[in-house]
């Protein structure tokens with residue numbers, strides 16, 4: 196879902212969180228290339244597939260969603276989308292899926308290459324689109340596909356039947372992956388991976404929690420970049436350490452009164468949805484120019500799963516943002532708005548993501564009413580640059596700024 | 607009844623769901639509506655409800671816009687539109703499965719858009735091959751059954767469920783038989799074929815079964831089925847095709863199929879034959895049979911299909927039915943079908959089966975593109991024959 200997209204700062208401070216986080220992403224891609232070159236079987240993996248499985252087995256995977264985000268952020272989203280469309284895919288399909296399916300055709304995209312997989316790990320807790328996308332990848336590449344099916348939670352919490360169903364698939368996925376890769380499961384290693392993942396998640400949650408300070412020591416858009424590490428490397432010690440460094444830096448920044456948001460923080464708002472990667476600069480500048488800092492995002496919580504045992508782990512994967520019902524999704528966000536003191540909500544109606552955008556109108560209306568904050572939405576797309584209008588975006592952002600301003604003045 | 611009379615009863619039911627609903631209600635029956643694609647109909651029937659399909663309608667969306675962005679399929683949007691406009695007044699519950707992202711969204715919007723009609727969600731497992739999926743589905747069915755009882759249904763009864771399963775199995779068998787019978791009767795129009803399938807969603811299965819059995823019998827009696835030639839041409843010149851997709855029930859679209867000279871000899875539409883492909887096994891515990899029926903279901907875009915079995919299923923179906931082409935009715939904004947389209951087309955191309963995809967929508971008003979595409983497709987097939 197995310198990718199390190201900014202230009203490298205010069206000169207880099209190797210002790211900075213930012214350097215470490217960037218290095219983790221580089222290492223992530225390098226390692227999977229190296230594993231492939233050594234003849235190991237490597238996989239492509241859905242962003243919310245339980246990473247504990249392959250981390251424990253020592254199997255390397257990479258993430259088509261991250262790749263698609265990187266490709267889109269570096270300007271090749273439209274090109275790849277058009278390749279998929281020429282293959283017969285509708286331009287209504289999620290742009291990440293289109294980019295990924297196009298990649299299996301062209302196999303070389305300098306903006307972000309990835310070795311071709313020997314197996315696929317799919318999990319539909321974020322969408323069922325994922326199932327169809329991975330079915331087609333498996334068909335195109337003629338490789339095995341392991342699915343962990345996590346049904347959408349229409350109740351507030353996942354019930355015991357759902358936990359049992361997902362747990363059985365978790366076990367089943369382990370045996371399938373052992374067979375495919377010739378690796379063996381170790382309970383000790385699994386516990387270790389769970390410990391590291393928890394440590395990373397705690398640090399991530401703590402770091403993202405710093406947006407509650409006024410002014411915030413960080414520009415919330417930073418999180419969209421750092422999130423890639425939370426996705427790809429949550430189960431590694433390096434990630435845990437990098438996030439702990441981030442916490443340290445934010446703590447110091449609060450003490451010193453500095454911030455990575457390089458403008459006066461006039462307004463604090465929540466951003467809903469995935470970033471528009473192809474228009475990152477445009478979307479960010481419009482906010483920065485108005486002193487609007489994003490201090491709240493559901494991503495902060497999304498990749499911060501802390502659990503005690505296997506059941507807790509399963510429950511976590513059953514409760515990722517796109518897997519829960521409107522009420523639970525709403526209440527979580529209301530909690531975030533209250534915790535961070537966000538004064539407005541900017542909703543990205545993401546053309547790619549039906550599930551994310553499909554009940555957002557009603558939900559954001561309820562959030563706005565409950566928190567008494569203005570809600571404004573704009574049309575965009577996470578990776579297809581054609582589905583975004585800079586003019587509309589500017590107008591909507593301006594509208595939100597004015598609404599927040601008016602409230603401050605007590606109008 | 608003559609074939610012609612049966613066909614007009616079915617056409618009347620297909621064209622007037624509201625009248626059917628009022629008829630059921632006036633008879634003191636309780637009705638539960640079913641959103642696409644699958645529902646445990648037998649269970650609902652066994653607890654004293656008439657299950658009625660709710661696949662939306664061809665209408666302009668107004669109220670639904672307050673809930674959905676434009677890029678969600680018009681089937682789900684029009685269900686909410688109808689709900690807000692009061693078309694479902696009198697029903698006891700709306701049953702929605704979470705089989706695709708738009709249906710997930712529909713469950714959530716329904717609660718807030720139409721709070722007066724209770725929602726029942728069916729959570730089907732996608733990993734249907736593992737035993738845990740069956741346990742999960744069974745416990746889901748038990749919860750649905752309890753909810754039905756709360757809503758005024760009779761308590762769960764194995765005996766009643768076994769009877770309903772038997773009825774539904776007979777109906778499915780009849781629908782399969784009818785489909786193959788229609789393959790031999792080019793005088794039955796695409797419009798009439800659609801009415802037969804569509805009416806099954808609105809009528810009591812008991813009543814529909816009787817009519818369908820009558821029709822099968824009537825059609826097997828005489829070669830012409832006692833039906834007149836269609837005015838456009840002689841039966842020999844009709845081109846045999848199969849259709850696939852979610853649904854294709856727009857009267858104008860069906861008329862174009864008839865006018866351009868196609869004979870629909872079989873279908874793989876979710877709204878039509880996909881409903882009838884799989885029976886519930888008999889002999890064991892009835893609830894297990896219902897679970898097994900779902901888990902055995904295959905070749906459908908909303909069900910996990912890792913080998914893309916649908917693509918080869920369609921090619922086989924075309925060959926078996928001696929069809930000269932495949933028409934893919936592509937419901938706009940339908941993810942599952944948009945993904946399947948590519949491998950299905952590739953497979954048809956590889957097998958040398960002419961393939962056409964046509965975009966359809968619940969808000970379709972311009973059919974000239976569809977007409978041109980169908981005319982060209984027909985010509986192309988006919989040239990190959992020569």
Ligand code: SF4
Pocket residue numbers: 260289290291292321322324325517547548549550551577
């Ligand atoms: S449909 Fe949404 S959740 Fe699914 S891959 Fe695309 S953006 Fe992600």
Ligand code: SF4
Pocket residue numbers: 642679680681682706707708709852908937939940941942943
């Ligand atoms: S399967 Fe397709 S047509 Fe049916 S509800 Fe889902 S998106 Fe809409």
